[in-house]
Amino acid sequence: MQNFKNSPYVVSIGDSREYSKDLGVRTKYREVFRIDSQDKIIGAKFILFRDRDDHAKMGDGYPDHGAKIETTCRMGLKGGIHWLGDDKNTINIKSIHFDGCEHLIRNVDKDRIIGRINGLRGYCLIEENIDDRSSNHNKKDHQEYDDCQFLQLTDLLVGGFRTILGEKKNKIQKEVSLPINKELVEKWHQGQVRMKNSRWYKGFWISESWIEDEKWNFGDFSTVNNKQGVLI
Secondary structure (H helix, E strand, O other): OOOOOOOOEEEEEEEEEEEEOOOEEEEEEEEEEEEOOHHHOOOOOEEEEEEOOOOOOOOOOOOOHHHHHHHHHHHHHHHHHHHHOEOOEOEEEOOEEOOOOOOOOOOOOHHHHHHOOOOOOOOEEEOOOEEOOEOOOOOOOEOOHHHHHHHHHHHHHHHHHHHHHHHOOOHHHHHHHHHHHHHHHHHHHOOHHHHOOOOOOOOEEEEEEEEEOOEEEEEOOOOOOOOOOOOO
């Protein structure tokens, strides 16, 4: 959430169920927290980006598969922060955290992600500070505890978006992801004119890349195929 919009925003969860003869089974909700002023808004931003073809069309001009992932990560990062910021709302990325280097079977290439970003707009600044240690705080060589929690939260958000955008595996998975659909995905699909009046405007960005006729293309996506792709 980026804007208060003059009315409290309340988050509640189903706490218990009760039965009455007139109404049947009813769920009782318990308030978890509420945002009732602009100064209580954290203002976090979220980028969701994937390569439509799971990097299969990127060719052989890369040292390994990890380099393809780093390249599309750079694309998603640049496109996302350009859209999410502006001259009045600057973005200064102090550090970048990856969910461990086990997936790439090597450490992250800082130069491929940060060093090769060209044409970064003046309101965006990225410091060359990357941490790719484990996000599991139970492991010996892990990132700072708070960073681990943010990485795990991001993983949950990515999974929720993937479920809503077409890859649900069961009913429960869909139910727990419904807030993402109601508050974010539906508003995104209404278009940017409508989004400007939303609490979430400039709070998240959704895009995908694909290669066609040997050229890169970028645009929105509304469904997720069975490939995992790259989601940030």
